[in-house]
Amino acid sequence: MQVMGHRMSVQDTLWLHMDRPDNLMVIDCVFWTASPVTLEEARQVMQERLVDRFPTFRCRPVRSLLPGAPASWEPDPDFAIDRHVVVGRAPTADRAGLEQLLSEQRSVPLPDDRPMWVAHVVPQVEGGSAVVMRLHHAIADGIRLTQVALGLFDDDGEDVDGGRTGADAAPRTGEKPSGTRLAAGLRALADATLGRLPVAGALAGPVGELSGALADAALEQVGRTVRTAGAIAPLLSLPAEVPQSWRRPLGVGKTVVWGNPIPLDQVKAVGRRTGGTVNDVLTTWLAGALARHLTGQGDQPCPTTWLMPVNLKPFDENLPPNLGNHFTVVPLELPSGTEPLAERIAILQERTAALRDSHTATLMYAAQLVGSQTPEPLARFLADLVADRGVGVLTNVPGPRHPVFFAGARVAGMVAWAPCTARQPISVSIFSYDGQVFVGFACDDGVIPDAAALLQAFHDEVAGSLP
Template identity: 25%
Template sequence: MTAIRRPDDEIIAPTDVANLVFDSADRVNAFVLAGHLGPGGFVRPDGSIDLDRARTVLLPRAAAVPRFRQRADTSERVWRWREAAVDPARHIRVVEAASLEELCAGLLTTRLDHAYPLWEIVLVPRLGSGGAGIVIRIHHAVADGLASAVLVAALADTAPVAAGTGARHLEHVGAVRARVGQFRRVVAGPKVPPSALLGPTGGPRSVRFVDVDLTAFRAGVAEAGGTVNDGVLAAVAGAVVTTLSSLGENPPDSVAVSVPVGLKRRRGEGNAIGAALVPLPLGIDDRVERIRAIHASAGPAITDARHAGTFPPMRSRWMMRRFDRYSRSQRTIGLVTSNVPGPDSRIVFDTAPLLDMHGVGTLGGNVRISIVAASYAGVLGLGINTAAAIPADTLADALTKELTAIAAPDTHG
């Protein structure tokens, strides 16, 4: 007997179906936002957590976001979002951890249960001096990194800001051609030579956070004629060279980085992201010249990605399954780096201020490095997620050095 569809059920958009397909036991497809909380509200003065109060405050706010009270039903031919009860014990919990990096690394290898709404808030007591920690994990089928930052604002004390869905629009034939060209570049573009950058990603993850003053960094990049995104990619390029050299490798002159690009959101989509392939000039030692080279290539690549729209495999469950298999042995994309703009001022949860914010992305296919740059309250925080084969501390230290040098060019040469 065919089940009667309730009027509040909604067909899952193709891009979100693809993100559900991309989720697996060895590749948790979720976006993570993590930060430290100061005392206030459910964070007691000693940093302990009043869990009952946290649930009382945060659950109604979460329930106001429609997708936070729906589960993904994949049991039938057509996948649907269905209304589901939010379980306080499952969705808002307390976990002891030595650091947010350690906790995030563990969560990135633990899948969200598809029988429930695909999000959770994890609170960490007594983390830092008189404070606590918070980790908000949201499946990519619910929201991409850009939308996740907006959803986090909906949980804060300030007035909720709804994620814009955008209107449906007809595509010009040029966009279809651009999308085909984009797909060809991913499949048949220049290959990454044998390197630690690509390979099996099973086993434990390592997460590291690094920070730089946003105003100083923006000014340093501007002196070289670049944008903040150009500066992040230039810093990543320098850090990759240092990391590969530490492993005894001779870094190639260039490697392609996949840069997620925000697209116009169609009705019902949680994920509205394209992908730009930007060549990272690993062979350029001078940071100013590196920024200029990236600026010359990144702008057109991002424009092309916006014109192309959704990456073709994201439009079909069948195509994504095939691309999933291909991605585990591909040699075109060397790493993934994304930029998530956050609030200019601090937000608070039940009067507890969020002191800092870092985003952490997933590792896809055989790519072993994912870096998310998130701006928040005047600081640019980078979240590094690496597979076991990458020396995380070496990469984080090198990235810190590169960011600092770009932010203070007169003192670092």
């Protein structure tokens, strides 16, 4: 297959340069199936649905020798699917073993002498299999990579001849995952990201127009550092309160955990009782969990600001083959978590409305885009300046509302974590799938050495809110 190289955008190049030993720019995700999937079946699906459709997955990064100039994706002459879809070696065949595998991999850099992605296939996990995928942020933003990952699935368990389902079903050779139900789910992913997260709807148009104007003008203007400082200055007034016990230096080791799924109907019932949306309830449960956990550590609960990714592109069922990053982040301040749930939700709704009506997303994107065109050390400094306004990254992804299938096996659950940067010690994943909500934490061991206790605090908060 002939693959052409292409130049990275300045934004993709920024994320390529942002790796550091204590926080890698890698998106980590895991899904597990109800019946076994073989390594060869997984490789076939990944080849057809990932590599053959998106040339970037066959390309390695080549950095420019000119300061501030974009890098390029060049075809890897030694590309082989078996270098990227490998056997995952979990110590035990259960969720604890998967968590340990993910925790170990979270701090392992992706080699840049080959395409920057890998999938670890764990053949036996509680009667099924699991796939741990790791993809560098330079390839694409989290929304697009989630869309790519969901494209690995079918929306029913039948093979191309309409025959078997489950573990014995064959992968769909050469078929694009374009079933109407799955396509509708992918569209809901993008639409819900814009509609449920702060700065949706009304800001989507202005941000898109701004991105085009800045992209056209940025390289022609001088004084990039001055312009970036001007764009970033209003962001420095954002709240940056950090719990006292989280002010330790980052380490290299990470711990990844996730809990039992929460029925979506239970979340909706709590929302009806408290006047909140599903998103409101889940987010304020996080605030309550933090308060419980910090109190248990002898620390004082406090409001915390989180950075949340926001998609800037309208949904396109046919993703561009080169993918790329088209997003910004917005800061959302959560209540301290000590308030009653209904009061907490009201506070969150007020702050969300104020954020939606502001130009924060526009400023964030301006700083991100213009800053990405400065020399690497300055770009990193400015990106860190913004990132340090939040204690961590929070993603809330609405996945498929119905069961999907990988290589004929029903997917039983999935979770994905965005990377942290600067001094952020935690990434929180909220992922809805098939009427259930999966919540997971990826924590820095040097700052939050008890990730399992934080997860337990979250489930205690949920249990305390249910009738």
